[in-house]
Amino acid sequence: MIKTDVLILGGGLAGLSTAYHLNKISKLSSLIIEKEARPGGTASSISKKGFTFDFTGHLLHLHNPYGKAFIQDLLKGNLRELKRSSWIYSHEVLTRYPFQANTYGLPDPVIDECLFGFLKTVHRPRGNEKKTSSLSFKDWALKNFGEGICKHFLFPYNEKLWQRPLDSMTTEWQGRFVPAPKVSEVLHGALMDQKKAFGYNASFLYPRKGGIQSLPNALASRLKKSQIVLDSEVLSIDLKTNQALIKNLGIVSFKRLVNTIPLDQFISLIKDIPSGIEKATSELSSNSVYCLNLGVFGKVTQKKHWIYFPEKKYPFYRVGFYHEFSPFNAPKKSSSLYVEFSRNSKSKVNLSQLESLALKALKDCKILGSENRVIVKEWIPISCGYVVYDFKRTKALNVIFPYLARKKVESIGRYGAWKYSFMEEAIMDGKRCAEKLALC
Ligand SMILES: Cc1cc2nc3c(=O)[nH]c(=O)nc-3n(C[C@H](O)[C@H](O)[C@H](O)COP(=O)(O)OP(=O)(O)OC[C@H]3O[C@@H](n4cnc5c(N)ncnc54)[C@H](O)[C@@H]3O)c2cc1C
Numbered sequence: 432m433i434k435t436d437v438l439i440l441g442g443g444l445a446g447l448s449t450a451y452h453l454n455k456i457s458k459l460s461s462l463i464i465e466k467e468a469r470p471g472g473t474a475s476s477i478s479k480k481g482f483t484f485d486f487t488g489h490l491l492h493l494h495n496p497y498g499k500a501f502i503q504d505l506l507k508g509n510l511r512e513l514k515r516s517s518w519i520y521s522h523e524v525l526t527r528y529p530f531q532a533n534t535y536g537l538p539d540p541v542i543d544e545c546l547f548g549f550l551k552t553v554h555r556p557r558g559n560e561k562k563t564s565s566l567s568f569k570d571w572a573l574k575n576f577g578e579g580i581c582k583h584f585l586f587p588y589n590e591k592l593w594q595r596p597l598d599s600m601t602t603e604w605q606g607r608f609v610p611a612p613k614v615s616e617v618l619h620g621a622l623m624d625q626k627k628a629f630g631y632n633a634s635f636l637y638p639r640k641g642g643i644q645s646l647p648n649a650l651a652s653r654l655k656k657s658q659i660v661l662d663s664e665v666l667s668i669d670l671k672t673n674q675a676l677i678k679n680l681g682i683v684s685f686k687r688l689v690n691t692i693p694l695d696q697f698i699s700l701i702k703d704i705p706s707g708i709e710k711a712t713s714e715l716s717s718n719s720v721y722c723l724n725l726g727v728f729g730k731v732t733q734k735k736h737w738i739y740f741p742e743k744k745y746p747f748y749r750v751g752f753y754h755e756f757s758p759f760n761a762p763k764k765s766s767s768l769y770v771e772f773s774r775n776s777k778s779k780v781n782l783s784q785l786e787s788l789a790l791k792a793l794k795d796c797k798i799l800g801s802e803n804r805v806i807v808k809e810w811i812p813i814s815c816g817y818v819v820y821d822f823k824r825t826k827a828l829n830v831i832f833p834y835l836a837r838k839k840v841e842s843i844g845r846y847g848a849w850k851y852s853f854m855e856e857a858i859m860d861g862k863r864c865a866e867k868l869a870l871c
Contacts, residue, residue, distance in 0.1 A: 443472025
């Protein structure tokens with residue numbers, strides 16, 4: 432039987448970072464079990480016929496001083512800094528992101544609706560005095576942005592992304608993700624083309640070569656080869672005996688367990704799980720992201736990184752351009768695109784139907800022209816793409832996490848901790864987890 436001090440489930444950034452930091456600060460042995468043939472999880476890339484596709488756009492926006500220095504060191508000499516160029520396509524017009532601060536260029540009646548609605552929120556605030564934390568996302572958006580901005584962007588876009596009524600969702604996730612411009616900025620952006628950069632990702636870093644896969648590869652290369660088992664899978668976990676059954680390895684015994692695989696899947700692998708925990712887990716919801724990657728001959732949409740599509744007639748919520756992140760992501764005279772769809776994780780999806788709709792819509796909005804020829808089509812389904820912040824989530828987590836803590840299990844990363852987070856945060860989660868384990 433294989434024995435390790437720390438068994439780490441999942442070789443994405445959180446799992447890799449845990450093992451790396453354990454090596455650095457402790458004598459504890461650790462072993463990562465990864466289902467796929469490569470490390471990286473959702474921060475992976477696929478190369479085909481000279482195109483490099485990520486699992487939709489994966490841009491590095493670094494906020495933590497340690498995370499920033501660490502990632503810059505991992506990707507030394509292989510990073511480009513880019514100023515975000517993101518847009519919204521609606522009413523057959525492209526406007527700058529974020530919509531709420533950039534209505535200039537839209538048809539006049541739309542600008543009027545957005546502006547009047549927004550100004551009403553300022554001089555005649557809605558009577559809803561509930562704390563932000565108890566408002567639904569829908570009420571919060573109406574209260575802060577007014578009816579026009581909600582009608583023309585925030586509601587249709589978020590309904591497409593979240594695939595559920597917005598009054599069932601909380602505001603816990605939106606903090607840094609929904610920019611809140613000042614009144615003067617909303618006015619300015621309605622009267623003229625405002626070039627001010629808003630939001631947390633106004634500029635970002637991206638690998639020059641190798642797609643985002645270069646990041647987990649660089650991290651994995653700092654581990655001992657024997658520390659990560661690829662093409663393997665956790666099949667079941669016994670928390671009474673501290674043993675896990677692993678595909679291709681058999682039983683692995685551990686002193687401490689670190690989980691980074693989606694929390695609901697992880698719980699389903701634990702033997703003899705108490706019914707209360709099982710019930711709480713059944714309250715967790717997530718969305719699947721279906722990413723259609725396209726390798727296209729000919730140049731498309733120059734100097735734009737990605738475009739949001741709020742309108743129902745477009746089946747995708749966002750389209751992005753990998754070749755604008757790095758010219759090495761596509762062969763010369765070619766373009767590399769990602770097209771993103773979201774569905775409730777429980778829904779069945781017909782990918783060939785979605786593909787036909789997408790290709791037609793890409794022509795309708797003139798992203799693809801007659802001179803373009805699609806050379807490669809590559810679907811990447813991300814079965815757990817976005818954790819849903821509905822009103823059941825916090826209640827359920829308040830039952831699940833104390834149970835895991837009693838069992839001395841750490842559950843971290845975007846899906847292990849069941850949260851909306853980013854690559855840098857996954858790396859920081861791993862660091863914090865290693866520091867905690869090293870103290871035990
Ligand atoms: C559509 C989308 C866009 C995103 N864009 C950005 C962005 O622009 N910038 C940014 O910073 N972040 C972005 N992110 C978030 C980023 O991908 C994640 O925060 C980060 O990569 C999560 O790492 P993780 O290790 O927590 O999880 P994961 O990467 O999911 O790692 C978990 C690992 O567990 C493995 N696994 C699952 N089940 C098993 C099993 N039974 N046995 C063994 N292994 C298993 C998986 O294969 C995976 O490798 C985006 C995410 C999505 C979905």
